[in-house]
Amino acid sequence: MVNKRGGSSVIRLAVPLKVLLQRFVFLFLVLAAFGIMLLSKAETIVVEKVSTVVVDVFAPIMDVLSRPAAAINDSVKTVRELAALREENIRLKSENQRLLIWQEAARRLDSQNLALKSLLDFKTGPKSQSIATRVIADSGGAFVRSVVVNAGERDGVRKGQAAVSGAGLAGRVATAGYRSARVLLITDINSRVPVLIESSRDRAILAGDNSRQPRLIFLPANASVKAGDRVVTSGHGGVFPPGLQVGQIVSSPDGVFRIKPFVSFRQLEFLRLIDYATAPPVIPMRSPLVPPKQAASR
Template sequence: MAFRDGPFDNLKVPLIWTSALVALALVVASVLLLLSDQRAGRTDAEGLTVRDTFEAGAGPVNGIFAAPVRWVGQASDYVRGYFFAVSENRRLRAEIAELQAVRDANIALTNVNRQYEALLGIRTEPPVSAVHARSISEARGPFVNARLLDVGSSRGVRVGNPVINEHGLVGRIVGTSGGVSRMLLLTDVASRTPVLIDRSDARAVLAGDGSGNPRLEYVRGEDSVREGDRVLTSGDGGGFPRGLPIGVVARGIDGTWRVKLFSDRGAIDFVRVLLFEDFSQLVDAEALNAPPLAALETAPPPDPRTAAAIADAQARRDARAQAQAGAQASAPASSAASTSPASASQPEPQP
């Protein structure tokens, strides 16, 4: 049976009565709210105020009516957060991409600064002027063990200048132009470098053969080379300053002594070209050719008492010398006088 066929099918409620009942319910609710706000001083037998009694009864009802409102608010927050999360995710992705580029740039700058600091920390004794350079290309073909640097003769670079990096000697300059120079590495077959063994002070020649570890040739002395010995430039021939670090000695597969280069510890990107030609530029030629008493000529005058003592000693020496000269002069005269009577008394020889 349908609802319209029930006993309430013909029941009709007037609209006026419905409105009146709703209004009455609202008035009652308003009165109850007003009563709840009143702070009556009366108390019943249990000591509860009117407001407390009303709140105790209306609390569960308010919780029931407030639950749907909370659910709707939570649902709206979830929907709003979901749609905002999409745009927020896109923004964060773009920001991460930008920060990754900044991070990569910072890492590169940190590496460059570390190499520059290491280069600036290298000091030669005596000090040699130098220019900083960057390896701009890596040669191919017959010049595989050579590099091009972005400095040339306009910066004072000349053929034969040593090239070092933050670890040690790298090579030498074999060609220059106005703004570019060619650097020959120690591993090239045309490279020959006079070296010394730091432990024994033995001399040798470091010869490149195209491999990563050049050979030690012409080593003199017994037990002059051992594995792990440090190899430095000897300065023989005047082509390199003495004491530049090169590497450590190791035994090769073929049984020869070879050197593990310090410069292989990192990429050869930034180097210093030592503007070194010969040892004459490390000292002042005028200082070497100065007269030996030049320092005494420019010395301050002595103390008066010291000068008097020196003059007195000089006068005594002069007096002693004059006395000795007078004695020597009187000695020949007395000897001549003593021999003259004897010669006169001797008879003349008969014919």
């Protein structure tokens, strides 16, 4: 760089040079930011890899930082639950009565189903296992609906796995690092989930748009859909297990059918990631870049 102690003429030259350099740096950084945006839009592997590594590096810190908030949340919940203990008990007792009747029905149907399956020589899909995870980071962005969980490839987490909270489908694993993974929620603008209407069996795609209630798109024109219908995952594409509960249809003033998800996204503290697609036939579809042999050994 220019030596400032070299005399007044140099100083006179150095100041505009410095300004010029600063402008150049500014321009370069803005262009670099746009370049990264373009690379990420083109789904370049490098951007995804670097992002995954950075999230992985910060995951332990985020894990620690998220604990006080989780603890406060838990104690608030406990106090609230204590206050409503009596009513809750009455409600649960009556619910238990009803569920016992359902259990009876389910047992009967299950044995009947098994018998019919063996008659038809029915092939069941791959068995699924699940991985319990804790949410360590929430997106603070206005235009993104995703969370980071504290489990990664070392725990068996893979890109594409379904993320379920107690009540239903919450999202899918968008990227998996070594010890952390990002889950894209079904409300995010990039989320697309193949679903079907439980009663009519009509297929559709559930598309997020960052609002609390994602839309149903590609619904057949003659589909019989009404508010209150339940929507479940269809399992098409082989990534999600079929039959995961997603939400209920709500009527929308704009003529678009929307879903009220069963999951409460405000209270997402734990997520179960469903490892469904590990059966060999599904792997080549999921990741064409990985040779099947290597994928099977992972």
